[in-house]
Amino acid sequence: MIQKYRFGKPFETDAVVVKQPDAAVFGPDSTPAVPYFTVKKVDANAQTDLSVGRFGPSAAKPVKDAWQFTLDLRKGDIVYGLGEAQRGINKRGWLYISDNVDDNTHTETKYNLYGAHNFLIVDREDGQGNFGIFLDDPGIVRFDVGYTDMNKLIITASGLDFDLYFFSGRSESGKPYAITREFRGIIGHSYIPPKWGFGYGQSRYGYENEADIRAVWAGHRDNGIPLDAIYLDIDYMVGYKDFTVDTKAFPDLPALSAELKADGVRLVPIIDAGIKVLEGDALAQEGIDNGYFCLKEDGTPFTAAVWPGNSYFTDYLNPAARKWFGSQYKFLLDQGIEGFWNDMNEPSIFFTNDTLRRGVEMASSIGIKDYYEIDDWHKLMGSAFGTMAASQYYQQFYHMVDGEKILHEKVHNLYGYNMTRAAGEAFEELAPDKRILMFSRSSYIGMHRYGGIWTGDNCAWWAHLQQEVKQMPGLNMVGLLFTGSDTGGFGQNTTEDLLLRWIEFSIFTPLFRNHDSKGPRCQETYLFTDKKAFANMIGIRYVLLPYLYSEYVKAARNDDMYFKPLSFVYDSDPIAKEIEDQLMVGESIMVAPVVTQNATGRNVYLPEDMRMIRFRSGEDYDSEELKAGWHYVRCDLAEVLVFLRKGRLLPTAAAAESVSRLDEEHLRVYAYGDGSYTLYQDDGFSKDFDNPAHRKAITVKDGAVSADDVEVTLR
Ligand code: GLC
Secondary structure: OEEEEEEOOOOOOOOOOOOOOEEEEEOOOOOOOOOOOEEEEEEHHHOHHHHOOOOOOOOOOOOOEEEEEEEEOOOOOEEEEOOOOOOOOEOOOEEEEEOOOOOOOOOOOOOOOOEEOOEEEEEOOOOOOOEEEEEEOOOOEEEEEOOOOOOEEEEEOOOOOEEEEEEOOOOOOOOHHHHHHHHHOOOOOOOOOOHHHHOEEEOOOOOOOHHHHHHHHHHHHHOOOOOOEEEEOHHHOEOOEOOOOOOOOOOOHHHHHHHHHHOOOEEEEEEEOEEEOOOOOHHHHHHHHOOOEOEOOOOOEOEEEEOOEEEEEEOOOOHHHHHHHHHOOHHHHOOOOOEEEEEOOOOOOOEOHHHHHHHHHHHHHHOOOOOOOHHHHHHHHHHHHHOOOOHHHHHOOEEEEOOEEEEHHHHHHHHHHHHHHHHHHHHHHHOOOOOOEEEEOOEEOOHHHOOEEEOOOOEOOHHHHHHHHHHHHHHHHOOOOOEEOEEOOOEOOOOHHHHHHHHHHHOOOOOEEEOOOOOOOOOOHHHOOOHHHHHHHHHHHHHHHHHHHHHHHHHHHOOOOOEEEHHHHOOOOOOHHHOOOOEEEOOOEEEOOOOOOOOOEEEEEEOOOEEEEEEOOOOOEEEEEEOOEEEEEEOOOOOEEEEEEOOOEEEEOOOOOOHHHOOOOEEEEEEOOOEEEEEEOOOOOOOOOOOHHHEEEEEEEOOEEEEOOOEEEEO
16 A cells, blocks of 8 residues: 655655655644654754765755654664665665765765665564655655664655655555565656667776777677677767767767677767856857756856866756757767766766865965974865865755756755656657667666666775675665676776676676776776686676566566565565575576675575576586575686576576677576476567567476477576
8 A cells, every 4th residue: 555645845856657645745834643653843953963964074954944754663673775875785774865976985884875765665573564665855865774773763854845655565465575566666667778788898987089999899809708888988078078079089980889889889978967168169058048057046057067177067857958958969879879878967066166266275375384283284185175075066056947946955866867867858759769778877766767877986895796786676676677886896906806706796787887997907807817707707697688688677567676685585584584695686596696705605595495507608507406595605706606496497598799699599498397487588679568479488397398489498
């Protein structure tokens, strides 16, 4: 059952597409009553937890009055959800703040990341009275899940205006999975990328010209390492200006793109949120003339520095501005480009001219000395320059929505979502018969209809590989199915073993991209010693692709999850409830990646008897049956373990160098006993997902396999 409560006059976020009736409406002076929680009005400024915020103590300045919801938690209660948020699958024991931020060092003690996903589930220790809650509030929201008091869940809204939804699960069973499905049923179907978007992609902030791209292409093909995409970071543009191509570096982008495409490789350029301030520039002028940019209090465009230098910020909340920005992608679509990544869209702001001026003045007031007192240093670094990239700017500009001027901070978390929506809506018009690859850094619930996300600027740390495994189910709960992290780590120097282990997990994430920053050592796989190992590991992604793609599309169409925590499947198994480093991938398999350095294996918990398949390549594998319970299993570098459930099937193909070369007419199916499977197959481009011809039954009975329309051998 779904119950919706309206508080004040919320901003329409378009997160929910299946509108729900109001169970009650509460004005600012009412005494609200909602299920499960006690409600009170708090002076948000007075809260102790306000000492945290974006990049430091002084940043977040919420409105004075806010509704706060408090619930007692029992020892064994589990809290699931909050999308991209850091820490565990069980969110207990930390404070999470929905306040989208560009933070390139997101350690476990940070409070906020790039996305705001205000959906969580309370799974009671006795299974009675479970519920899901979605706070549709685009401002700064606090989820204190046992941070102030270990036994309390305290949710503080951004103010007095928002919609609050409760879910008890369609079947009334109160199981977290049923609750998730009920929630997903009202936010619309998830985005489905073109099939090549599931292939392996290579990226680096630092590819500067056509020669760099050709070297990456050759590096893969010469070493038999599969490749479907090469990403173009900001250096392909002229002065980091959106919708331009530096023709000195890329003299003929359409020709290059066509040549690569003939070999099954696509170029995927980045698009940044900020538009360069440039005298006489047609795009900037068009934005100014039509009022498409966010404004300052005085009605003039707000500008601040990001990669292009001083930049305007498109008012994506204004439908006309959204349409205008979206239409610009045509410039690159016309050059043969079929995919994009949207970046810096929290929006990220480095500084404004005002803060830079203040910083320089303060620094010069200290001057150059032979000896600095520590206070001088703090003034210089802390006050002068240290706080320039802070949330202060979000209180300095406005959106115009239906003639109303809205302070950015009140709708802050919608920015990246609406940039990606701008692109998604435009693609429907510009390329109606085609799927375009699209993923974003920043997001809010609802963006899953237009694209996926990557998990932002991680580091080459084993901890970040471990973190990524835990982020996947939360993201899937809010419909963000097309996800993955910067494989190998974006910041810092990776190592060959970390990259291999990371790939061993990323083989299962729908977005599979190796991305790296400018400073650290290069991490293209062919630069390391054991090139064959990388070719085999990435090849296994293509081996598994018939199954992974089929499970992805079915999850997207059925408002289901592709990655699930074990507890969503084995919901009466107390051990499964505590497992945070193994995941269910689709209906047939479980994965248990090795995520610690120098480990030659790991402990794996099997909630039921399973067949463990150890892949060294598509052709080289062995398998054994394992009984339910704990097992120590060996898993060397360059091996991938897949745990197949009893009665389920795993359709696979032979490895291929690109998705376009995958032979999906001849499949090899792994089985564990008799079973049946509905395989989803299509051309990878068109959008007739519900065409019954795309669903093919595969059956294994008494050791014999049969299938519709595909030749299948049993393994
Ligand atoms: C941001 C992005 C990163 C990109 C860089 C340069 O840090 O998160 O992926 O490489 O900007 O564009």
